[in-house]
Amino acid sequence: AQKVTQAQTEISVVEKEDVTLDCVYETRDTTYYLFWYKQPPSGELVFLIRRNSFDEQNEISGRYSWNFQKSTSSFNFTITASQVVDSAVYFCALRSSSGAGSYQLTFGKGTKLSVIP
Amino acid sequence: NAGVTQTPKFQVLKTGQSMTLQCAQDMNHEYMSWYRQDPGMGLRLIHYSVGAGITDQGEVPNGYNVSRSTTEDFPLRLLSAAPSQTSVYFCASSYGTGQSYEQYFGPGTRLTVT
Numbered sequence A: 001a002q003k004v005t006q007a008q009t010e011i012s013v014v015e016k017e018d019v020t021l022d023c024v025y026e027t028r029d030t031t032y033y034l035f036w037y038k039q040p041p042s043g044e045l046v047f048l049i050r051r052n053s054f055d056e057q058n059e060i061s062g063r064y065s066w067n068f069q070k071s072t073s074s075f076n077f078t079i080t081a082s083q084v085v086d087s088a089v090y091f092c093a094l095r096s097s098s099g100a101g102s103y104q105l106t107f108g109k110g111t112k113l114s115v116i117p
Numbered sequence B: 001n002a003g004v005t006q007t008p009k010f011q012v013l014k015t016g017q018s019m020t021l022q023c024a025q026d027m028n029h030e031y032m033s034w035y036r037q038d039p040g041m042g043l044r045l046i047h048y049s050v051g052a053g054i055t056d057q058g059e060v061p062n063g064y065n066v067s068r069s070t071t072e073d074f075p076l077r078l079l080s081a082a083p084s085q086t087s088v089y090f091c092a093s094s095y096g097t098g099q100s101y102e103q104y105f106g107p108g109t110r111l112t113v114t
Helices: none
Strands: A003-005 A010-014 A019-021 A024-026 A032-039 A046-052 A059-061 A064-069 A074-079 A088-096 A111-116 B004-007 B010-013 B019-025 B031-038 B042-051 B054-057 B064-066 B076-078 B087-094 B109-113
Touching: A003 A088, A010 A019, A019 A111, A024 A074, A032 A074, A046 A059, A046 A064, A046 A074, A074 A088, B004 B087, B010 B019, B019 B031, B019 B087, B042 B064
Parallel strands: A010 A111, B010 B109
Antiparallel strands: A003 A024, A019 A074, A032 A046, A032 A088, A059 A064, A064 A074, A088 A111, B004 B019, B019 B076, B031 B042, B031 B087, B042 B054, B064 B076, B087 B109
C-alpha cells in the first residue's frame, strides 16, 4: 500500500522567512511519481511540480525548491523569502507507475502554511 | 480550453435526496476521477475512469455512482445523500495513468448534507 505523510499540520512564519514543508512517502514500487499541489484560500488545487523516482536531481523554480531523497523516501519543499501570497494548504502526492496505485494520486493530509506580514 | 469544469459550485441537500455533480473536460483526456476532500484527511479517491465506458472504484466509493458515456463527461451521482457525504468534491483528468502525467483539477463543488 502507498502512503504519504506530511507530519506538519500547520506552520506559521513571518514574511521573508524561509520555510520547509516535509513529505515522506511509502511505496513498494521502484518507479513512481511525486507531486506537490497548492490549495490557496480560494479552494482550487494548483499543480506545482512533478518528480519521477529515477530523477533525484533537485529543482529550483524562483523562490521554490524541492529536495528529493530516495534514500530517506522524502520529497521536501522549501519556500525562500516567504510572502503572504504563499499562505495556503500544500499537498504532497504519490502515484505508482503500474498496478492499482497508478490509477490514483495518494495524497498526504496537507500542511497549512500561514505567512504573517 | 476551459480545462476541467464542475457544476454546481455549492449545493445543500437534505438527507435522503439524490443529486448529480457534473464534471466535464475539453482536453481529450482519457483518465478522469473524483476525489473528496475532508478536513484533516487530504483528498481521497471515490471513483475513476480510464476511458469512455470504463469505470472503477477508488478508496471511498460507497454511496456514489458514476458512468462515462463520453470522453468529456464524468458525472458523480449521490444516490441517497447522508451527512457523512458533506465534503468538497474535486473532479480531475489527465492524459493517462501510470505516467508522470499531471492531473488537472476542477474548481470543486462544496456539498452540505443536512
